[in-house]
Amino acid sequence: MISRWPPRLTGRHICPVFSLQKPFMPLGRWSSSGSRWKQRQGRDSYARGAKVQGLKSRAAFKLLEMDSKYKLFKGSGQTVVDLGYAPGSWSQVAVEKTKPHGRVIGIDLIPAQPPRGVATFQGDFLSPDVQEMVKNFILESHRRPPPLQDEGDPENSTPDEAAALDRPSYLDMERHAAQDEVLPLETEAARKRIVDVVLSDMSEPWDQTTGFNVNTLSNPYHRLMNTSGNAFRDHAGSMDLCAAALQFASDTLRSGGHFVCKFYQGSEDRDFEKKLRTLFTKESREAYFIGLRRKPNVTIEP
Numbered sequence: 174m175i176s177r178w179p180p181r182l183t184g185r186h187i188c189p190v191f192s193l194q195k196p197f198m199p200l201g202r203w204s205s206s207g208s209r210w211k212q213r214q215g216r217d218s219y220a221r222g223a224k225v226q227g228l229k230s231r232a233a234f235k236l237l238e239m240d241s242k243y244k245l246f247k248g249s250g251q252t253v254v255d256l257g258y259a260p261g262s263w264s265q266v267a268v269e270k271t272k273p274h275g276r277v278i279g280i281d282l283i284p285a286q287p288p289r290g291v292a293t294f295q296g297d298f299l300s301p302d303v304q305e306m307v308k309n310f311i312l313e314s315h316r317r318p319p320p321l322q323d324e325g326d327p328e329n330s331t332p333d334e335a336a337a338l339d340r341p342s343y344l345d346m347e348r349h350a351a352q353d354e355v356l357p358l359e360t361e362a363a364r365k366r367i368v369d370v371v372l373s374d375m376s377e378p379w380d381q382t383t384g385f386n387v388n389t390l391s392n393p394y395h396r397l398m399n400t401s402g403n404a405f406r407d408h409a410g411s412m413d414l415c416a417a418a419l420q421f422a423s424d425t426l427r428s429g430g431h432f433v434c435k436f437y438q439g440s441e442d443r444d445f446e447k448k449l450r451t452l453f454t455k456e457s458r459e460a461y462f463i464g465l466r467r468k469p470n471v472t473i474e475p
Contacts (some may be wrong), residue, residue: 233262246270257375259285373418423473432464
């Protein structure tokens with residue numbers, strides 16, 4: 174299903190490393206737009222609610238509302254990829270919805286402290302090298318027992334007990350080996366489609382004209398939440414990111430999996446929606462596209 178509700182990631186630099194840094198903020202006065210943003214946040218009930226609940230931002234409520242309507246998450250053990258995860262509110266929701274055995278992977282251009290239970294990469298998602306690294310990490314994570322998320326009751330279980338429970342039995346290993354031999358016709362590409370949900374809340378950071386010399390940190394971060402003011406440019410940039418996210422979903426999303434993508438409205442909406450109809454069984458437009466229940470044996474060509 175494809176939905177649209179009311180873009181963040183791109184850049185010149187590739188830094189495909191796990192990010193454990195805190196977001197960088199410049200010292201000095203706020204710009205006029207930054208001051209207005211702070212005033213809006215102070216009056217925003219969702220922003221205040223997010224702070225009270227320990228969420229990274231009010232965007233978490235958008236995802237919770239979409240999940241309530243479309244049932245994006247199915248419970249423990251799912252694999253979720255969050256494109257443009259910073260500051261991490263969607264990843265927080267994904268961890269909560271898929272614990273205790275879920276896998277949540279975040280990718281973003283800016284350095285940000287990842288939420289607990291989220292494996293993150295700092296890099297340009299539009300780079301094929303970064304995408305390949307993320308895909309390999311997902312495959313490797315499925316060869317190991319899933320992590321056991323903290324459910325707030327450490328007295329009832331220990332790490333050793335959890336590891337023992339998660340360890341596959343000899344019969345399970347033999348069964349999986351037999352299945353691999355019985356299904357030799359399954360393509361290598363199909364074997365890599367093991368992601369349950371792909372989320373994209375990416376937006377494009379515009380080039381910084383003045384400021385600091387540490388471009389890898391400052392260029393993407395300062396303007397990350399600001400659109401250019403040019404509706405055509407904002408729309409074109411967001412659709413490029415949507416197209417990249419959809420291609421990633423085509424490569425990694427399992428049959429029946431779901432896809433959520435933020436975008437700015439414009440002339441290219443319909444073309445993108447046609448692609449979603451090709452890959453998913455149902456669609457709905459709200460300024461997020463939501464694709465539900467990926468069709469089997471269908472891919473999107475680059």
